[in-house]
Amino acid sequence: MNPASPQAIDAAIRALSAEIGLDPSAIGPGSIRQAVADRMAEAGIGDGSEYAELVGRSPDEREALVELVVVPESWFFRDRLPFVFLSEAVAGPFRSRTGVEPLRILSLPCAGGEEPYSIAITLCDAGVPADRFQIDAVDVSARQLERARRGVYRPVSFRGGDHSFLRRHFEPDGDGFAIVPPLRESIRWERGNILDPAIADRPPYDVVFCRNLLIYLTPEAKRAAMGAIGRLVAPGGWLVVGHAEPLLVDPSRFEPAGRPGAFAFRRRLEGALVSAIRPIPAAGRRLDSKPIGGNPPRSPASPGDSAPGLGPSSSPVRPVPEGIEPESESEITTLANRREWGPALERAGRLVRQRPNDAAAHVLLGSIAQAIGRLDEAEASFRRAGFLDPRCVEALLALAALAELRGDRTAAENYRRRAARFRAGEEIA
Numbered sequence: 001m002n003p004a005s006p007q008a009i010d011a012a013i014r015a016l017s018a019e020i021g022l023d024p025s026a027i028g029p030g031s032i033r034q035a036v037a038d039r040m041a042e043a044g045i046g047d048g049s050e051y052a053e054l055v056g057r058s059p060d061e062r063e064a065l066v067e068l069v070v071v072p073e074s075w076f077f078r079d080r081l082p083f084v085f086l087s088e089a090v091a092g093p094f095r096s097r098t099g100v101e102p103l104r105i106l107s108l109p110c111a112g113g114e115e116p117y118s119i120a121i122t123l124c125d126a127g128v129p130a131d132r133f134q135i136d137a138v139d140v141s142a143r144q145l146e147r148a149r150r151g152v153y154r155p156v157s158f159r160g161g162d163h164s165f166l167r168r169h170f171e172p173d174g175d176g177f178a179i180v181p182p183l184r185e186s187i188r189w190e191r192g193n194i195l196d197p198a199i200a201d202r203p204p205y206d207v208v209f210c211r212n213l214l215i216y217l218t219p220e221a222k223r224a225a226m227g228a229i230g231r232l233v234a235p236g237g238w239l240v241v242g243h244a245e246p247l248l249v250d251p252s253r254f255e256p257a258g259r260p261g262a263f264a265f266r267r268r269l270e271g272a273l274v275s276a277i278r279p280i281p282a283a284g285r286r287l288d289s290k291p292i293g294g295n296p297p298r299s300p301a302s303p304g305d306s307a308p309g310l311g312p313s314s315s316p317v318r319p320v321p322e323g324i325e326p327e328s329e330s331e332i333t334t335l336a337n338r339r340e341w342g343p344a345l346e347r348a349g350r351l352v353r354q355r356p357n358d359a360a361a362h363v364l365l366g367s368i369a370q371a372i373g374r375l376d377e378a379e380a381s382f383r384r385a386g387f388l389d390p391r392c393v394e395a396l397l398a399l400a401a402l403a404e405l406r407g408d409r410t411a412a413e414n415y416r417r418r419a420a421r422f423r424a425g426e427e428i429a
Protein backbone atom coordinates (compact mmCIF):
# COMPACT_ATOMS: atom_id res chain seq x y z
CA MET A 1 0.00 0.00 0.00
CA ASN A 2 1.25 3.48 -0.84
CA PRO A 3 0.68 5.82 2.11
CA ALA A 4 1.58 9.09 0.32
CA SER A 5 -1.49 11.31 0.52
CA PRO A 6 -2.41 13.91 -2.14
CA GLN A 7 -1.51 16.60 0.37
CA ALA A 8 2.02 15.20 0.84
CA ILE A 9 2.45 14.75 -2.92
CA ASP A 10 1.28 18.30 -3.67
CA ALA A 11 3.72 19.69 -1.13
CA ALA A 12 6.54 17.59 -2.63
CA ILE A 13 5.71 18.77 -6.18
CA ARG A 14 5.72 22.40 -5.05
CA ALA A 15 9.05 21.94 -3.25
CA LEU A 16 10.68 20.15 -6.20
CA SER A 17 9.57 22.72 -8.71
CA ALA A 18 10.84 25.59 -6.51
CA GLU A 19 14.09 23.79 -5.67
CA ILE A 20 15.26 22.30 -8.99
CA GLY A 21 12.59 23.50 -11.46
CA LEU A 22 11.24 19.97 -11.92
CA ASP A 23 8.16 19.63 -14.11
CA PRO A 24 6.32 16.66 -12.50
CA SER A 25 4.78 15.65 -15.82
CA ALA A 26 8.30 15.05 -17.22
CA ILE A 27 8.98 12.14 -14.88
CA GLY A 28 5.44 10.84 -14.37
CA PRO A 29 3.20 10.97 -11.29
CA GLY A 30 4.24 7.50 -10.07
CA SER A 31 7.86 8.53 -9.48
CA ILE A 32 7.01 11.41 -7.16
CA ARG A 33 4.38 9.33 -5.33
CA GLN A 34 6.95 6.58 -4.76
CA ALA A 35 9.64 9.05 -3.63
CA VAL A 36 7.26 10.62 -1.10
CA ALA A 37 6.25 7.19 0.21
CA ASP A 38 9.92 6.21 0.58
CA ARG A 39 10.78 9.45 2.38
CA MET A 40 7.79 9.13 4.74
CA ALA A 41 8.79 5.57 5.59
CA GLU A 42 12.40 6.63 6.13
CA ALA A 43 11.34 9.52 8.42
CA GLY A 44 8.80 7.34 10.27
CA ILE A 45 5.93 9.63 9.25
CA GLY A 46 2.49 8.14 8.61
CA ASP A 47 0.50 11.32 8.18
CA GLY A 48 0.52 13.22 4.86
CA SER A 49 -0.01 16.64 6.45
CA GLU A 50 2.95 16.05 8.75
CA TYR A 51 5.17 15.24 5.75
CA ALA A 52 3.84 18.30 3.86
CA GLU A 53 4.88 20.44 6.79
CA LEU A 54 8.33 18.77 6.98
CA VAL A 55 9.14 19.18 3.28
CA GLY A 56 8.05 22.82 3.44
CA ARG A 57 10.35 23.71 6.31
CA SER A 58 13.37 21.40 6.05
CA PRO A 59 16.10 21.95 3.39
CA ASP A 60 17.56 18.53 4.31
CA GLU A 61 14.26 16.85 3.55
CA ARG A 62 13.99 18.61 0.19
CA GLU A 63 17.55 17.53 -0.61
CA ALA A 64 16.73 13.91 0.23
CA LEU A 65 13.64 14.11 -1.96
CA VAL A 66 15.65 15.60 -4.84
CA GLU A 67 18.06 12.65 -4.69
CA LEU A 68 15.13 10.27 -5.17
CA VAL A 69 13.49 12.02 -8.13
CA VAL A 70 16.38 13.17 -10.33
CA VAL A 71 16.93 11.14 -13.49
CA PRO A 72 20.68 10.42 -13.49
CA GLU A 73 20.70 8.27 -16.60
CA SER A 74 23.81 8.85 -18.69
CA TRP A 75 26.40 6.87 -20.59
CA PHE A 76 29.76 7.37 -22.24
CA PHE A 77 29.74 9.18 -25.59
CA ARG A 78 25.95 9.53 -25.47
CA ASP A 79 24.71 10.52 -28.96
CA ARG A 80 28.34 10.26 -30.25
CA LEU A 81 28.18 13.25 -32.68
CA PRO A 82 28.50 15.96 -30.01
CA PHE A 83 31.91 14.49 -29.20
CA VAL A 84 32.90 14.31 -32.87
CA PHE A 85 31.94 18.01 -33.01
CA LEU A 86 34.06 18.74 -29.94
CA SER A 87 37.03 17.00 -31.49
CA GLU A 88 36.72 18.50 -34.98
CA ALA A 89 35.35 21.99 -34.42
CA VAL A 90 36.85 22.85 -31.05
CA ALA A 91 39.87 20.70 -30.16
CA GLY A 92 41.41 20.67 -33.67
CA PRO A 93 41.53 24.46 -34.21
CA PHE A 94 42.42 25.02 -30.55
CA ARG A 95 45.44 22.73 -30.76
CA SER A 96 46.96 24.81 -33.54
CA ARG A 97 46.61 28.09 -31.60
CA THR A 98 49.46 29.12 -29.39
CA GLY A 99 49.56 31.59 -26.54
CA VAL A 100 45.88 31.33 -25.72
CA GLU A 101 44.33 30.48 -22.38
CA PRO A 102 43.45 26.82 -21.73
CA LEU A 103 40.12 25.68 -23.13
CA ARG A 104 37.37 26.00 -20.52
CA ILE A 105 34.53 23.49 -20.68
CA LEU A 106 31.49 23.06 -18.46
CA SER A 107 29.39 19.92 -18.14
CA LEU A 108 26.14 20.85 -16.39
CA PRO A 109 24.47 18.57 -15.44
CA CYS A 110 27.24 15.98 -15.26
CA ALA A 111 25.20 13.26 -13.45
CA GLY A 112 27.53 10.35 -12.54
CA GLY A 113 30.44 11.67 -14.64
CA GLU A 114 30.01 9.80 -17.94
CA GLU A 115 29.68 13.06 -19.90
CA PRO A 116 32.64 15.04 -18.50
CA TYR A 117 34.88 11.95 -18.73
CA SER A 118 33.80 11.52 -22.37
CA ILE A 119 34.78 15.17 -22.93
CA ALA A 120 38.19 14.61 -21.30
CA ILE A 121 38.79 11.46 -23.37
CA THR A 122 37.81 13.32 -26.56
CA LEU A 123 40.25 16.17 -25.89
CA CYS A 124 42.99 13.79 -24.87
CA ASP A 125 42.51 11.63 -27.98
CA ALA A 126 42.48 14.80 -30.13
CA GLY A 127 45.95 15.63 -28.85
CA VAL A 128 45.09 18.48 -26.47
CA PRO A 129 47.52 18.18 -23.53
CA ALA A 130 45.88 17.90 -20.10
CA ASP A 131 47.25 21.27 -18.98
CA ARG A 132 45.59 22.99 -21.97
CA PHE A 133 42.02 22.32 -20.85
CA GLN A 134 39.92 22.67 -17.74
CA ILE A 135 36.64 20.80 -17.32
CA ASP A 136 34.19 21.84 -14.62
CA ALA A 137 31.43 19.31 -13.90
CA VAL A 138 28.35 20.40 -11.97
CA ASP A 139 25.25 18.58 -10.79
CA VAL A 140 22.60 19.16 -8.14
CA SER A 141 22.83 15.57 -6.88
CA ALA A 142 25.47 14.88 -4.22
CA ARG A 143 24.97 11.16 -4.76
CA GLN A 144 25.75 11.40 -8.48
CA LEU A 145 28.81 13.54 -7.83
CA GLU A 146 30.08 10.94 -5.41
CA ARG A 147 29.71 8.27 -8.10
CA ALA A 148 31.47 10.55 -10.61
CA ARG A 149 34.42 11.17 -8.29
CA ARG A 150 34.84 7.44 -7.75
CA GLY A 151 34.95 6.91 -11.53
CA VAL A 152 33.97 3.23 -11.52
CA TYR A 153 31.37 2.18 -14.08
CA ARG A 154 29.26 -0.88 -14.78
CA PRO A 155 28.64 -2.11 -18.36
CA VAL A 156 25.34 -0.15 -18.53
CA SER A 157 27.42 3.04 -18.83
CA PHE A 158 28.97 1.74 -22.03
CA ARG A 159 26.40 1.53 -24.80
CA GLY A 160 26.73 1.62 -28.57
CA GLY A 161 29.41 0.02 -30.70
CA ASP A 162 32.94 1.37 -30.36
CA HIS A 163 34.50 0.76 -26.97
CA SER A 164 38.13 1.09 -28.01
CA PHE A 165 38.49 4.01 -25.58
CA LEU A 166 38.09 1.53 -22.73
CA ARG A 167 41.51 0.03 -23.37
CA ARG A 168 43.19 3.43 -23.38
CA HIS A 169 41.53 5.13 -20.44
CA PHE A 170 40.14 2.49 -18.07
CA GLU A 171 41.33 -0.45 -16.06
CA PRO A 172 39.19 -3.43 -15.01
CA ASP A 173 37.60 -3.08 -11.59
CA GLY A 174 35.46 -6.01 -10.38
CA ASP A 175 32.67 -6.43 -12.92
CA GLY A 176 33.17 -2.87 -14.15
CA PHE A 177 35.85 -0.42 -15.25
CA ALA A 178 37.66 2.34 -13.40
CA ILE A 179 38.79 5.47 -15.16
CA VAL A 180 42.57 5.98 -15.00
CA PRO A 181 43.85 8.61 -12.53
CA PRO A 182 45.19 11.28 -14.94
CA LEU A 183 41.75 11.67 -16.50
CA ARG A 184 39.96 11.56 -13.15
CA GLU A 185 42.13 14.43 -11.98
CA SER A 186 41.45 16.57 -15.04
CA ILE A 187 37.93 17.39 -13.86
CA ARG A 188 36.73 19.74 -11.10
CA TRP A 189 33.52 18.44 -9.52
CA GLU A 190 31.06 20.84 -8.01
CA ARG A 191 27.62 20.65 -6.50
CA GLY A 192 25.41 23.29 -8.10
CA ASN A 193 21.90 24.10 -9.23
CA ILE A 194 21.28 25.69 -12.60
CA LEU A 195 18.54 27.79 -11.00
CA ASP A 196 20.90 29.29 -8.44
CA PRO A 197 21.42 32.90 -9.61
CA ALA A 198 25.08 32.67 -8.50
CA ILE A 199 25.80 29.76 -10.87
CA ALA A 200 26.92 32.12 -13.64
CA ASP A 201 29.13 34.28 -11.40
CA ARG A 202 32.28 32.92 -12.98
CA PRO A 203 34.26 33.55 -16.15
CA PRO A 204 32.35 32.19 -19.16
CA TYR A 205 33.27 28.93 -20.84
CA ASP A 206 34.41 28.16 -24.37
CA VAL A 207 32.03 25.19 -24.45
CA VAL A 208 29.03 24.32 -22.29
CA PHE A 209 27.46 20.87 -22.42
CA CYS A 210 23.97 21.21 -20.98
CA ARG A 211 22.26 18.04 -22.12
CA ASN A 212 19.11 16.33 -20.97
CA LEU A 213 18.22 18.79 -18.25
CA LEU A 214 15.99 21.39 -19.93
CA ILE A 215 13.46 18.69 -20.88
CA TYR A 216 12.75 18.05 -17.20
CA LEU A 217 12.08 21.68 -16.28
CA THR A 218 8.91 23.76 -15.93
CA PRO A 219 8.55 26.56 -18.52
CA GLU A 220 9.60 29.12 -15.93
CA ALA A 221 12.67 27.10 -14.90
CA LYS A 222 13.58 26.57 -18.58
CA ARG A 223 13.66 30.35 -19.05
CA ALA A 224 15.82 30.84 -15.95
CA ALA A 225 18.16 28.03 -17.03
CA MET A 226 18.51 29.50 -20.53
CA GLY A 227 19.37 32.86 -18.93
CA ALA A 228 22.15 31.21 -16.92
CA ILE A 229 23.42 29.29 -19.95
CA GLY A 230 23.49 32.54 -21.95
CA ARG A 231 25.90 33.96 -19.38
CA LEU A 232 27.95 30.79 -19.01
CA VAL A 233 28.83 30.49 -22.71
CA ALA A 234 31.49 32.98 -23.86
CA PRO A 235 30.69 35.13 -26.90
CA GLY A 236 31.57 33.00 -29.90
CA GLY A 237 31.62 29.93 -27.64
CA TRP A 238 29.56 26.76 -28.08
CA LEU A 239 26.56 25.24 -26.38
CA VAL A 240 25.73 21.55 -26.79
CA VAL A 241 22.27 20.34 -25.77
CA GLY A 242 20.46 16.99 -25.73
CA HIS A 243 18.77 15.49 -28.79
CA ALA A 244 15.29 16.59 -27.65
CA GLU A 245 16.35 20.10 -26.67
CA PRO A 246 17.40 22.14 -29.74
CA LEU A 247 13.97 23.81 -29.90
CA LEU A 248 14.39 24.99 -26.32
CA VAL A 249 17.53 26.98 -27.15
CA ASP A 250 17.00 30.75 -27.32
CA PRO A 251 17.51 31.62 -31.02
CA SER A 252 18.15 35.28 -30.23
CA ARG A 253 21.33 34.29 -28.38
CA PHE A 254 22.47 31.13 -30.14
CA GLU A 255 22.70 29.97 -33.74
CA PRO A 256 22.98 26.35 -34.89
CA ALA A 257 26.54 25.16 -35.47
CA GLY A 258 28.17 21.94 -36.59
CA ARG A 259 26.52 19.02 -38.32
CA PRO A 260 22.98 17.89 -37.64
CA GLY A 261 23.08 15.41 -34.79
CA ALA A 262 25.72 17.31 -32.80
CA PHE A 263 22.96 19.52 -31.31
CA ALA A 264 25.54 22.29 -31.11
CA PHE A 265 24.99 26.06 -31.13
CA ARG A 266 27.27 29.07 -31.23
CA ARG A 267 26.62 32.10 -29.06
CA ARG A 268 25.75 35.15 -31.12
CA LEU A 269 27.05 38.64 -30.55
CA GLU A 270 24.56 40.51 -28.49
CA GLY A 271 23.80 43.69 -26.57
CA ALA A 272 26.98 45.18 -25.24
CA LEU A 273 29.13 42.99 -27.42
CA VAL A 274 27.43 44.18 -30.57
CA SER A 275 28.20 47.69 -29.40
CA ALA A 276 31.83 46.90 -30.06
CA ILE A 277 31.19 45.96 -33.65
CA ARG A 278 28.56 48.57 -34.49
CA PRO A 279 30.91 51.54 -34.39
CA ILE A 280 32.98 50.01 -37.16
CA PRO A 281 32.89 52.86 -39.66
CA ALA A 282 30.68 52.36 -42.67
CA ALA A 283 32.28 51.68 -46.01
CA GLY A 284 34.22 54.63 -47.36
CA ARG A 285 36.07 55.78 -44.24
CA ARG A 286 39.53 56.64 -45.41
CA LEU A 287 42.46 54.82 -43.92
CA ASP A 288 44.33 58.01 -43.31
CA SER A 289 41.42 59.62 -41.48
CA LYS A 290 41.84 60.79 -37.90
CA PRO A 291 41.27 58.49 -34.93
CA ILE A 292 37.71 58.13 -33.65
CA GLY A 293 36.53 61.36 -32.09
CA GLY A 294 38.99 63.36 -34.15
CA ASN A 295 41.24 63.98 -31.17
CA PRO A 296 44.99 63.72 -31.24
CA PRO A 297 46.34 60.75 -29.27
CA ARG A 298 46.87 61.50 -25.60
CA SER A 299 48.80 59.96 -22.79
CA PRO A 300 47.20 56.94 -21.12
CA ALA A 301 44.23 57.70 -18.90
CA SER A 302 45.45 55.25 -16.30
CA PRO A 303 48.59 53.17 -15.82
CA GLY A 304 46.62 50.00 -16.48
CA ASP A 305 45.85 51.21 -19.98
CA SER A 306 49.41 51.52 -21.13
CA ALA A 307 50.72 49.17 -23.77
CA PRO A 308 54.49 48.72 -23.67
CA GLY A 309 56.26 50.02 -26.72
CA LEU A 310 53.10 51.40 -28.20
CA GLY A 311 51.66 54.84 -28.14
CA PRO A 312 51.78 58.24 -29.66
CA SER A 313 55.42 58.88 -28.92
CA SER A 314 56.79 55.41 -29.54
CA SER A 315 54.85 54.52 -32.66
CA PRO A 316 54.89 57.13 -35.38
CA VAL A 317 52.32 57.01 -38.14
CA ARG A 318 53.82 54.70 -40.68
CA PRO A 319 52.98 55.33 -44.33
CA VAL A 320 52.01 52.17 -46.17
CA PRO A 321 55.06 51.30 -48.29
CA GLU A 322 54.68 51.66 -52.00
CA GLY A 323 53.47 48.56 -53.79
CA ILE A 324 51.59 47.27 -50.73
CA GLU A 325 47.85 47.46 -51.00
CA PRO A 326 46.45 49.44 -48.04
CA GLU A 327 43.93 47.41 -46.04
CA SER A 328 40.31 48.47 -46.31
CA GLU A 329 38.27 48.80 -43.12
CA SER A 330 35.03 48.61 -45.03
CA GLU A 331 36.00 45.33 -46.70
CA ILE A 332 37.08 43.87 -43.36
CA THR A 333 33.77 45.01 -41.84
CA THR A 334 31.88 43.31 -44.65
CA LEU A 335 33.80 40.09 -44.04
CA ALA A 336 33.04 40.30 -40.30
CA ASN A 337 29.38 40.95 -40.93
CA ARG A 338 29.33 37.86 -43.16
CA ARG A 339 30.99 35.98 -40.28
CA GLU A 340 33.99 35.13 -42.42
CA TRP A 341 36.08 35.35 -39.29
CA GLY A 342 39.34 33.85 -40.54
CA PRO A 343 39.99 36.33 -43.38
CA ALA A 344 38.46 39.19 -41.35
CA LEU A 345 40.87 38.55 -38.48
CA GLU A 346 43.88 38.19 -40.73
CA ARG A 347 43.15 41.40 -42.63
CA ALA A 348 42.36 43.33 -39.44
CA GLY A 349 45.76 42.19 -38.10
CA ARG A 350 47.36 43.58 -41.26
CA LEU A 351 45.36 46.79 -40.87
CA VAL A 352 46.73 47.50 -37.39
CA ARG A 353 50.25 46.79 -38.59
CA GLN A 354 49.73 49.36 -41.34
CA ARG A 355 47.97 51.83 -39.02
CA PRO A 356 49.45 51.21 -35.54
CA ASN A 357 48.32 54.67 -34.34
CA ASP A 358 44.73 54.36 -35.47
CA ALA A 359 42.42 53.59 -32.55
CA ALA A 360 39.63 52.64 -34.97
CA ALA A 361 41.80 49.94 -36.52
CA HIS A 362 42.43 48.43 -33.07
CA VAL A 363 38.71 48.59 -32.27
CA LEU A 364 38.01 46.71 -35.48
CA LEU A 365 40.58 44.01 -34.68
CA GLY A 366 39.27 43.80 -31.09
CA SER A 367 35.67 43.44 -32.26
CA ILE A 368 36.54 40.53 -34.52
CA ALA A 369 38.64 38.80 -31.87
CA GLN A 370 35.78 39.28 -29.41
CA ALA A 371 33.23 37.87 -31.86
CA ILE A 372 35.13 34.60 -32.10
CA GLY A 373 35.71 34.34 -28.38
CA ARG A 374 39.40 35.36 -28.29
CA LEU A 375 38.67 37.57 -25.36
CA ASP A 376 42.23 38.17 -24.18
CA GLU A 377 43.29 39.32 -27.62
CA ALA A 378 40.15 41.44 -27.90
CA GLU A 379 40.84 43.09 -24.59
CA ALA A 380 44.44 43.85 -25.59
CA SER A 381 43.20 45.53 -28.78
CA PHE A 382 40.57 47.61 -27.00
CA ARG A 383 43.12 48.67 -24.39
CA ARG A 384 45.47 49.73 -27.14
CA ALA A 385 42.68 51.71 -28.79
CA GLY A 386 41.89 53.34 -25.44
CA PHE A 387 45.55 54.19 -24.99
CA LEU A 388 45.81 55.77 -28.41
CA ASP A 389 42.57 57.64 -27.96
CA PRO A 390 41.42 57.80 -24.33
CA ARG A 391 38.11 59.27 -25.57
CA CYS A 392 37.37 56.23 -27.73
CA VAL A 393 33.90 55.48 -26.41
CA GLU A 394 33.64 52.24 -28.44
CA ALA A 395 36.79 50.84 -26.85
CA LEU A 396 35.65 51.87 -23.36
CA LEU A 397 32.24 50.23 -23.80
CA ALA A 398 33.81 47.05 -25.15
CA LEU A 399 36.23 46.96 -22.21
CA ALA A 400 33.25 47.42 -19.88
CA ALA A 401 31.47 44.46 -21.48
CA LEU A 402 34.57 42.28 -21.20
CA ALA A 403 35.14 43.25 -17.56
CA GLU A 404 31.52 42.36 -16.84
CA LEU A 405 31.92 38.95 -18.47
CA ARG A 406 34.90 38.34 -16.19
CA GLY A 407 32.68 39.23 -13.24
CA ASP A 408 34.64 42.45 -12.51
CA ARG A 409 31.70 44.79 -12.03
CA THR A 410 33.80 47.62 -10.54
CA ALA A 411 36.06 47.83 -13.58
CA ALA A 412 33.02 47.58 -15.87
CA GLU A 413 31.36 50.47 -14.06
CA ASN A 414 34.54 52.59 -14.29
CA TYR A 415 34.84 52.05 -18.02
CA ARG A 416 31.17 52.86 -18.50
CA ARG A 417 31.49 56.04 -16.46
CA ARG A 418 34.43 57.16 -18.56
CA ALA A 419 32.55 56.37 -21.76
CA ALA A 420 29.54 58.37 -20.55
CA ARG A 421 31.78 61.32 -19.64
CA PHE A 422 33.40 61.43 -23.06
CA ARG A 423 30.13 60.93 -24.84
CA ALA A 424 28.66 63.84 -22.87
CA GLY A 425 31.80 65.87 -23.70
CA GLU A 426 31.31 65.20 -27.38
CA GLU A 427 27.73 66.32 -27.16
CA ILE A 428 28.74 69.60 -25.47
CA ALA A 429 31.44 70.14 -28.07
Ligand SMILES: C[S@@+](CC[C@H](N)C(=O)[O-])C[C@H]1O[C@@H](n2cnc3c(N)ncnc32)[C@H](O)[C@@H]1O
Nearest residue numbers: 020070071072074109111140141193194211212
Ligand atom coordinates in the same frame (compact mmCIF):
# COMPACT_ATOMS: atom_id res chain seq x y z
C1 LIG B 1 19.61 12.78 -17.47
S1 LIG B 1 20.93 13.40 -16.50
C2 LIG B 1 21.91 14.17 -17.75
C3 LIG B 1 23.36 13.80 -17.66
C4 LIG B 1 24.19 14.14 -18.87
N1 LIG B 1 24.20 15.54 -19.16
C5 LIG B 1 23.70 13.38 -20.09
O1 LIG B 1 23.09 13.98 -20.98
O2 LIG B 1 23.95 12.19 -20.18
C6 LIG B 1 20.11 14.74 -15.65
C7 LIG B 1 20.90 15.27 -14.45
O3 LIG B 1 20.38 16.57 -14.16
C8 LIG B 1 20.59 16.81 -12.78
N2 LIG B 1 19.74 17.96 -12.41
C9 LIG B 1 18.39 17.99 -12.30
N3 LIG B 1 17.96 19.22 -11.97
C10 LIG B 1 19.07 20.00 -11.87
C11 LIG B 1 19.29 21.36 -11.57
N4 LIG B 1 18.27 22.20 -11.31
N5 LIG B 1 20.56 21.83 -11.58
C12 LIG B 1 21.60 21.00 -11.84
N6 LIG B 1 21.46 19.70 -12.13
C13 LIG B 1 20.21 19.20 -12.17
C14 LIG B 1 20.23 15.50 -12.15
O4 LIG B 1 20.78 15.35 -10.88
C15 LIG B 1 20.77 14.49 -13.16
O5 LIG B 1 22.03 14.02 -12.76
